[in-house]
Amino acid sequence: MADFQSELKGLSEEEVRQRVGEGKVNISSNLKTKSVKRIFYDNICTLFNAINVVLFIALLVVGSYKNMLFMGIVLANITIGIVQEIRSKISVDKLTILSEKKVSVLRNGKIIEISKEEIVLDDILVLSRGSQIPADCVVCKGECKINESLLTGESDLILKKENDELLSGSFIASGKCFAKVNKVGADCYAAKINNEAKYIKKVNSQILKSFNFIIKLCTFVIFPIGIFFFFRQFGIQGGDIQGTVVSTVAAIDGMIPKGMILLTSTVLAVSVIRMSSKKVLVQEMYSIESLARVDVLCLDKTGTLTTDKMNVTDIINFVADENEVKTALSSIVSASDEINATLYAIKDCVGETKPLNCSKFVPFSSETKWSGGTFYNGKSYVIGAAEFVFPDREKYKEVFDEIEKISQTVRILVLASSDCAISESEIPQNLTPMAIVLIKDTLRDNVNETVNYFKEQGVTLKVISGDSVKTVKNIALDTGIEGAENAVDMTTITTDDELYEAAEKYNVFGRVTPIQKKKLVIALKNHGHSVAMTGDGVNDVLALKEADCSVAMASGSDAARNVSQLVLVNNDFASMPDVVAEGRRTINNLERSSSLYMVKTIYSVILSIFFIFFHMQYPFEPIQLTLIGAFTVGIPSFVLALQPNKNIIKGNFTFNIIARALPAVVCVVTNIITAAIVCKFIALPTDEFSTICVYTTAISCMLLVIRLSLPVNALRAVMLAVCTAGIVLGSIFFGQFFSLAPLSIDGLVLLAILVAATIVIFNILFSLAQYLVKNYTIVYATYKRILVKICVSIKRLIHKIIIRGKKNDIQ
Incomplete structure (x- = not known):
């Protein structure tokens, strides 16, 4: 230098x-x-x-x-x-x-x-x-x-x-x-790849999509309903602006599932903390759901399935003894100026064996596939790929016969000696086989258990690597990746159509370029899969950005870490099952708890529309909804959301929460409309009507809490007791604060009838809802068939009308 x-x-x-x-x-x-x-x-x-x-x-x-x-x-x-x-x-x-x-x-x-x-x-x-x-x-x-x-x-x-x-x-x-x-800067190769990934990535979250849909729907509904409702209530309440605003806010506030959004943020934040204890950094909270839903997981080979290390699994000697073989290997390692995993593996194998001094050394190259040197004992030692060291297969038949017997998925190198010196970069003449050295990548701890976990969970694993097809195939076979024997060389894939087909057909890909990685992820998504991608290099950035859920190793490039939603701080792929399990617990529980919040949103919209046309004051104040929400939604939802749950996520989030919420919604709406009509005939005071509505709504929501809490454990039993006591004690001792009035005999009779009917109707409807949730796929398929038949029938009907019209014109 x-x-x-x-x-x-x-x-x-x-x-x-x-x-x-x-x-x-x-x-x-x-x-x-x-x-x-x-x-x-x-x-x-x-x-x-x-x-x-x-x-x-x-x-x-x-x-x-x-x-x-x-x-x-x-x-x-x-x-x-x-x-x-x-x-x-x-x-x-x-x-x-x-x-x-x-x-x-x-x-x-x-x-x-x-x-x-x-x-x-x-x-x-x-x-x-x-x-x-x-x-x-x-x-x-x-x-x-x-x-x-x-x-x-x-x-x-x-x-x-x-x-x-x-x-x-x-x-x-x-x-x-x-x-x-x-x-420099943006003109550099790595920067160009990074720049292609500089776009806002939409989070593929059913929960987030559901919330956005609900909020947008509420927004479109809130303003017209709010305006009509305000003027309607203003007339009913005789121009009392404060009472009208309180009623209007109560109606609108009930339409917004803000508690559900808070619950989701809190539960996901708890999951983030739990994952950090397992050395997993979560950069995007909703990625927890994305990973829990994936059915295809794309893996990079190095850094994910394997460590950066290799190890010598066996040495098969020929004429040379063990000491001579180790001396030759130690001498080659000592003479080499390279730093690579293969030489480190050989160095670990030979241990403290003393090397010979070297007079001439030829380093390994991708063209020659061998390296070696001439040493002061008068011999030359060469190590490399068998077909390059021994090009004459017939002359060295014993070597290739021995290689044929090797069933392990290993990298095979041959060690040979010669009395001739190495000249320039030419392999010496009259080589004598000394040994076959078997080397393999060191698999990460528990990688086989991790792979088996994903297979049991129905997640398809695909290995996508820029390494040689043979190397990737061997690692995939060792880790138990299904379809590894049919590994595909991506240099043979020349068109997007071929790539699209290969993405679904094969599970192991070698010689993959960064652009092809991205295209493979896109193709898998177009096939209808939810795709997660792990990686650590700049070559993975485009695919990581495109995946539904991206996971980076902390030891990888800055770009890979920054675009990924999850970072494995300890670079351990074995952490993935814990992440998936945590995601499933979180999402399944959120789905169950969110149903509680949807009840208020749906019945608030329906009742607001009803009371625009029904000449009667809206039955709720915001403070009353706070009482109902605290003990039938808030506390139960948080308890249920943090319970253990390892079930596989099924169905559609929005469909599931609405299906479970509807039984309570039907009961609440039916009770309030019935009470409103009855109160018109028996002239029940407005404050008693409001109180009956609060009680029947609380009971309908508590029935939903009870059904969602099954099977009841100790914590859920305590939660049910606390919530029931909270409603009862709040009504008795803080009735005036919550604007609740004592009920007359007529009011008590009406309440009793409504409660009895609610218990029967709710349980029938909830059992039906559970059936629909469990059979979502069948229900959705049936719905599509019916919709298609209706569309076809309408199309035929229109066609007939047009033909008949033409005939009439001709006549």
Whole structure:
């Protein structure tokens, strides 16, 4: 390096300043985590929050302060979302800072260290073993072997000589060189891949889609209903603005399932904390649901299924004894200037065996597939692929016969010796077979158990790697990936149609380019799959961004971590089953608890429309809904949402929660409309009518809580007791605060009749709802068939009318 340094001077300070002024600086274009400002904006500026602020202001203006308690839920929801996202941002930014290293550059004839963002165009980089290339450059002095696996997924080392290009993001595996920067910032290869991933990724969450649908629907319904309802109630209440606003807010507030959104944020935040204890960092809360629903999991080979290590599983000797074989192997390792997993495996195998001094050594290359040297004992030792070391298969038949007997999925190398010296890069003559060395990638701990877990859960595993097809196939076979024997070489896939078919047909892919990885994920999604993707390199970024759920290893590239929704901090694929189990517990419980919130949303919409046309005061005040909500929705939903649940997620989230909510909705609406009509005939006071509505609604909702709590355990039994006691004691001791009136004999009789009918009707309807939820697929298929038949019948009818009309015109 000193000789090179005397020939090269690098840029002067003036030249550096000039390039900085021209903007030719290696400004990082890595994908960044979301800014704190953006996090606050995304959590505060939502349609949900806007609606609640309008309602809050309306109550504030008329001075109805006790009815403003619902804003506590809104503020809690905002706080949880902001805290969780900032927490994840800090964790990921720390990982990025820890992985950042200084870069050595030659300036004014001296080697100095700077950050990679201070590099300018035409800088001379000083690169040696272990250096990561920070910007695209061209070798101007020296030579090296580089590892481009983070860019291409290909693990073979590539020799780079003078005038060869080095791509940013790759690593120097061996050798030393000076390289001149020819591209900086966004023009670099790695930056271009990152830039393709710089788009806002929509979260594939049924829960989020359901919430957005409900909120949008409520928004369209709220404003017209709110306006009509306000003027209708204003007339009924004789121009009392405060009473009218309170009634209107109560009606509108009931339509918004804000408790459901708070519950979801809280439960997902709890899941995030639980996952962090298992060394899993969650950057997007709803990705917990996405991973729990996936039916295809795409895996990278290196870093996911395997570690970066290899190990020698066996050595099959020929004429040489064990000591001679170990001496030859130790000598080759000692003479080699490379750093790679194969040589480390051999080094571990030979242990403290003393190596021989080397007089001439030829390093391994992807063209020759062998390496070796001539040593001071007068012998030459060579190691490499059998077909390259022994091109004459007949002459060395015993070697190839022995290889044929090997059934393990291993990498096979042969060791040979010769009395002839190595000349240049030509393999020596008269080689004598010494041994067959069996080497294999080291599988991650518990990887087989993890693979079996996903297979048992009905998740299809697909290995997508830039490595050779043979290597990927062997690893997939070892880990038990189904269909590994039919591994496909993606260099043979030339059209998008072929890729689309291959994505569904095969499970193991080798020689995959970054663009093909992305296309495979898209193809799988187009086949109707929910797709998760794991990866650690720049070559995985596009596919990670496209997947429904993306999982990165913490040891991987900054870009891979920043675009991923989940980061495995300990780089352990075995954490995945825990993540899936946590997701299923969360989603199944949220689905069950969300039904409680949907009850109020649906009956509030129906009742608001009813009381626009029915000349009677709306029966609820916001404070009464707070009492009902606290003990029939709030407390039960949180208890049920945190219970163990490992069931496979089935059906559609929106359909399931609405189906379970409808029995209670039917009972609430029927009771209130019936009570409203009866009160017109028996002249029951308005305050008694309101009280009956509160009691019947509370009972209908409690029946739903009881059914959702089955089977009852100790915690659920306590919860049911507390909720029942809360409603009873609140009604007795705080009746005036909750605007509840004592009931007359007529009121008590009406209440008793309604309660008895509610118990019978609810249980019949809920049993029907459970059947529909369990048979969602059949129900949905039947619905589609009926809809298609109706459409076909209408089409035929229209066709007949048109034909008949034409005949009439002719006549």
